[in-house]
Amino acid sequence: SRIVTVAAAQLGPIELAHSRAEVVDRLLALMRQAAGMSCDIVVFPELALTTFFPRWFMAEQAEIDRFFEREMPGPETQPLFDEAARLGIGFYLGYAELAEEGGRTRRFNTSILVDKQGRIVGKYRKIHLPGHAEHEPWRAFQHLEKRYFETGDLGFPVWDAFGGVMGMCICNDRRWPETYRVMGLQGVEMIMLGYNTPVHNPPAPEHDALSLHHNTLVMQAGAYQNATWVVGVAKAGNEAGVPMIGGTQIIAPSGETVAMCATTNDELAVARCDLDLCTSYKESVFNFDRHRQPAAYGLITAR
Numbered sequence: 001s002r003i004v005t006v007a008a009a010q011l012g013p014i015e016l017a018h019s020r021a022e023v024v025d026r027l028l029a030l031m032r033q034a035a036g037m038s039c040d041i042v043v044f045p046e047l048a049l050t051t052f053f054p055r056w057f058m059a060e061q062a063e064i065d066r067f068f069e070r071e072m073p074g075p076e077t078q079p080l081f082d083e084a085a086r087l088g089i090g091f092y093l094g095y096a097e098l099a100e101e102g103g104r105t106r107r108f109n110t111s112i113l114v115d116k117q118g119r120i121v122g123k124y125r126k127i128h129l130p131g132h133a134e135h136e137p138w139r140a141f142q143h144l145e146k147r148y149f150e151t152g153d154l155g156f157p158v159w160d161a162f163g164g165v166m167g168m169c170i171c172n173d174r175r176w177p178e179t180y181r182v183m184g185l186q187g188v189e190m191i192m193l194g195y196n197t198p199v200h201n202p203p204a205p206e207h208d209a210l211s212l213h214h215n216t217l218v219m220q221a222g223a224y225q226n227a228t229w230v231v232g233v234a235k236a237g238n239e240a241g242v243p244m245i246g247g248t249q250i251i252a253p254s255g256e257t258v259a260m261c262a263t264t265n266d267e268l269a270v271a272r273c274d275l276d277l278c279t280s281y282k283e284s285v286f287n288f289d290r291h292r293q294p295a296a297y298g299l300i301t302a303r
């Protein structure tokens with residue numbers, strides 16, 4: 001067996017007034033709890049350093065850029081890397097990334113994977129950006145990811161780390177089977193993802209009562225159909241008056257949830273994940289080389 005002990009570190013709300021230092025202190029507390037439970041890695045949510053700012057329309061770029069990190073690690077996030085190295089624990093962290101690339105400023109909804117020595121081993125930029133690009137005042141709150149971020153340009157890579165094949169995605173990506181399959185085709189054994197999901201979806205309020213069901217449904221299906229562990233981590237609770245789902249959980253390659261948070265606050269769900277549990281699925285029902293029929297799937301990439 002190849003055991004990776006994982007802590008899914010759910011966060012309760014982060015308010016607009018909370019400083020980066022206050023949030024990093026919460027992340028450090030969860031990281032220390034995880035290390036105390038002999039975890040190899042702690043997984044934090046999407047945009048884990050600030051409130052979920054796409055819920056507000058902001059016209060001034062300077063106002064928007066307050067929520068972005070210009071360097072990673074930067075002065076306020078360095079303590080996470082130092083403490084991870086000291087404790088010998090890795091982490092996944094979602095944050096808003098501002099990068100100067102090709103002579104222009106680019107903004108992405110990003111996650112990184114950091115090893116037990118505090119070194120960044122992987123970076124992912126969110127590909128499926130939900131919501132809208134223009135101010136829609138009829139909504140109770142905005143979801144302006146299409147305005148504030150560019151579509152990720154790094155694909156869905158996987159990394160050899162923590163004794164296995166690791167992958168990342170972010171929030172809305174988890175609803176799309178292609179996300180898991182592209183990593184599945186690279187032999188992924190554990191997909192880590194963070195999310196910020198309002199209970200209420202303004203364009204489709206008829207789905208609201210099913211938000212937790214859909215969360216579990218897509219992650220369990222992705223895990224089973226691709227013979228991989230999935231670690232899904234929420235920023236939850238009533239944030240700036242907007243209720244966000246919890247439902248943080250760790251899912252085995254069988255599709256079964258093996259650990260789950262019980263609250264919508266800062267809380268760890270911990271599981272000893274045997275990466276070798278992927279093998280029987282990868283070699284039988286989901287032996288891709290034997291059973292997939294890519295010649296019949298052309299339409300998926302044709303449009």
Ligand code: CDT
Pocket residue numbers: 046130131170171172173175195196197198201
């Ligand atoms: N952050 C993020 O991607 N949230 C979306 C909101 C739902 S829009 C249906 C999500 O897919 O959870």
